[in-house]
Amino acid sequence: MAATPTEHPSTKETLPSQQGAIPYSCTNGVRTPLSSILPPLVFGTATFNHQYNHDPFSLDTTGLVTSALTHGIRAFDTSPYYGPSEQLLGNALATPFVRETFPRDSYMILTKCGRISSDEFDYSAQWVRQSIQRSLERLHTDYLDLVYCHDVEFVSPAQVLEAICELRRLRNEGKVRYIGICGYPIDVLGDMAEMILRETGEPVDCVQSYANYNLQNQTLAGSRGIQRLRNAGVEVVPNASLLGMGLLRRQGVPIGALGDFHPSSRELRSAVRDASDFCDRHGEKIEVIALRWALESWISTGASCGSRGDPASGLPWTRESNDDVGGAKLGVSVIGVSNSSELEKTMLVWRSILDGLEGGEETAKQAGRWYRAWEWSHNRRKAVQMLAEGVQEILGSWNGYAWASPDPGFVNKRVTNVKVVVGDEDAEYLTPAASPDASVLDKDEWAERSRKTDLPLR
Template sequence: MRTAPLGRGGVRATRLALGCAALGNLYRPVDDETAAATVDAAWDAGIRTFDTAPHYGLGLSERRLGAALRGRPRDTYTVSTKVGRLLVPYDGGGAGDDLAHGFAVPATHRRVWDFSGDGVRRSLEASLERLGLDRVDIVLLHDPDDHAEQALREGYPALERLRGEGVVGAIGVGMNQCALPARFLRETDIDVVLLAGRYTLLEQEGLAELLPEAAARGRSVVIGGVFNSGLLTDPGPGATYDYAPAPQAVLDRALRLKAVAERHGVALRSAALHFPFGHPAVASVLTGARSPEEVRDSVAQLRRPVPDAFWHELRAEVLLDPHAPVPSVR
C-alpha cells in the first residue's frame, strides 16, 4: 500500500490507517481474538499505520495493539498514540463500567486532563509500557478543546523536545474541530493534524482554513471519521452523526448523497473513503474497525474507482463545496 510523508520529517503513513478505538471496546465488547485478528487483517491488506490512545478503553486499545504487533519488525510499521488524558487508578479498583465515556470496559481508572510538560511525558511513558514498545512514531495532543493555552504553551513544547531528542518522529494534534488545529499550524511547528469528521463527503468545514493552512506550510492532515459516525455507511432511520442520532436535515443530505452514488454504481462508503484524497494536504485516511471483515471491506472500497461523473453530479446538485478538490480516476 502506498505511503505518504507526514510533514517534513521522516515518518510516513500508509494511504489507509487503522483506527484502534474499537479495540478498546468502543460502545460494545470485542474479544481478544477478534481484536488480534482485526490487526492481522489490516497487516495482510498492506496497512502499516495504526492509531490508538490511552482514552480508548482506559488503555485496553494500546495493550491489544501492542500485543498484536509484537514479533513484527519494528521498522516496518508506524504507531500513533496521544497525550492529554492521564489514567489514574481508582482507590480499591473502581466499580461499574466506562460506558459513560463510550467504552465497554470496567471503570478501573479515571481520566485526568493534563497538557503540562510533565503530564505529556508521564502519559507517553505509560503508553509505551502498555504498547510494549520503546518508541512510538507519532504523538498527538488529544482533544485539547478546553485546554488550548496549556496545550500550546506547555504540551506542545514538551512534544517538540521529545521530537528533537529522537524519542518520537512526528508530533501534532488530534481533534474534531478546525479552529484550534489551524491555530497550531500557524503558531507551532507540528507535523500533522488528525482531523475527525470535519472534512468528509457530508461536510467540508476543514476546507475553509485548516487544509489550506496545512498545504501552504508543508504539513500533513490525516482524515478520520470519514463516515461521520456511521451515517455515510448506510443512511436511514436511526443512523448516527457525531455520535448521536442524526438530525433530519443531515440525514436527508446523506440520503441525497446515497442516491447520486447509486446512480453511478458507487457504494456511498467507497465515495466517502476516496473523497479526502482530492486535497493535496491529505496524507492518509484513518478508519476504525472492530472485525477483520470491516477492515477488508474498507480496503476493497478504497480500491474501487469512483467515476469523475459522480463528483460532477455532486457539484451540480450542490451537495459538495464548489471549491473542494476531488480525486480523479485519471
C-alpha cells in the first residue's frame, strides 16, 4: 500500500489529476478560520524518530506519506524535536509525484519550535526565528500552516509570550499562518492560553494536547480541558497520542533506540496488562479498542473546538467533503504510524467511523460501498464502547491519572542566545538521542527487547 511511487521525467500523462487547494485566504489581516479548513485527521510524524524506532531512516517514510495523501490525509504534524522527522517528511513531500499531484496548497504542514532536547528549551525570539527558518528549509516550503510552541510546561509564561510574539511577527511576514501551543499538563495549557489572551488581546489559534483523551485519561474532555480552552478563545483543540504514547498496547510501551522512555509507572503498566488480557479474552486487542474509541468519541466530544475541514476518506483517490458526513464540526485527532500495515488498518477504522456519522448511510450507497456500512459502523461502536468500559473498570484508580511533566527539580540546560547556523550538519539533529541522559541501545539489544509493532486494527 505504501510503496514508494515510480518517478517519471514527465507525469502529465500517467498520474492522477492534480489535487485541489485547501481554501485559505488572508485579506487585510483577516485569515480564513482554522476551524473551517484544518482536516479532522492529522498524520503525526513523531514516529519518524529514535524514540519509537531504532532507525527512522530505514522506514519507508516516502511511501507512508504518499499513501497517506492518496487516501485523503491533508495535514502532517512534525517537530524539530522529533529527530530527523522534519527532513524525512520534507523529502517525502518533495518527490516529483507529490509535487505534481499534490501541490503545496493542497495539504497543511504543522510543526513546532522551542524544544531542542529532553532538557533544553529555547523560546527566545532569536531562536524561534532561526528554528522556523530551518524548518522551512527542511520541509522545502515557503510557509508553515501552523506552528506550536512545543511543550510549554517546561518554560515560564514570559518565555512563552516572547515566542508567541515572534511567531506573530513571522506570521506578518507570511512565513507562518496559524499559531498554537502544545504540551501535556491540562492546567498549564489552560493557564498559558488565558495568559496569552489577557496579555496580547488575541487568542492562540490552536492548543494541542497529548495523552489526555484516551481510554486511560479523559481529562481533556472536562471543564479543565476543552471548555476552559474554548473560553480562552482557542479555535481548535487537536487530540494527540491516542494510545498514551504507546502505553495502551498489548506489547507494552514502544522501545526504540533510546530504550524505555515512557514515564508511566510499573503499577500503571501492570493495570494496562490486565486490561489487555481482558480484551484478549473477548477476541480483541487493547490497541484496537483504544484507537477506535478515541477516534470515534473525540469526533463529537472535541467538536466544540473542532473543524469543518474535509476529512480523509480512507479510500484511495476518493475525496470526502465535510458535507458528506453531516456538515458539522468534527473533533480533530492526530494519528501516528510507522509502517504501511498500520496506516492501512488505521484508515479502514477511520472509514468505518465516518460511515457511522450523519449522512453516512446515503453517502456509502452513492459511493457504491456496502449498503449496510452505516449499520456495521454503529454495531461496531456499541461493541467497542462495551469493551472500553470494561477496560476502564479494570484500570480503576488509574483512570484520569497524569504523570508529572516536567519531573520535579527539572532544570533547563539551554544556554540562551547561542547562535546556531542554519544548515550546520553538526547541529542539525538536536534530538532526544543527543540528550545527556539518553541511553542508546545497540541494534542487537534493541532487536531482543523490542517486538513486532504492527497494529492489528479494524
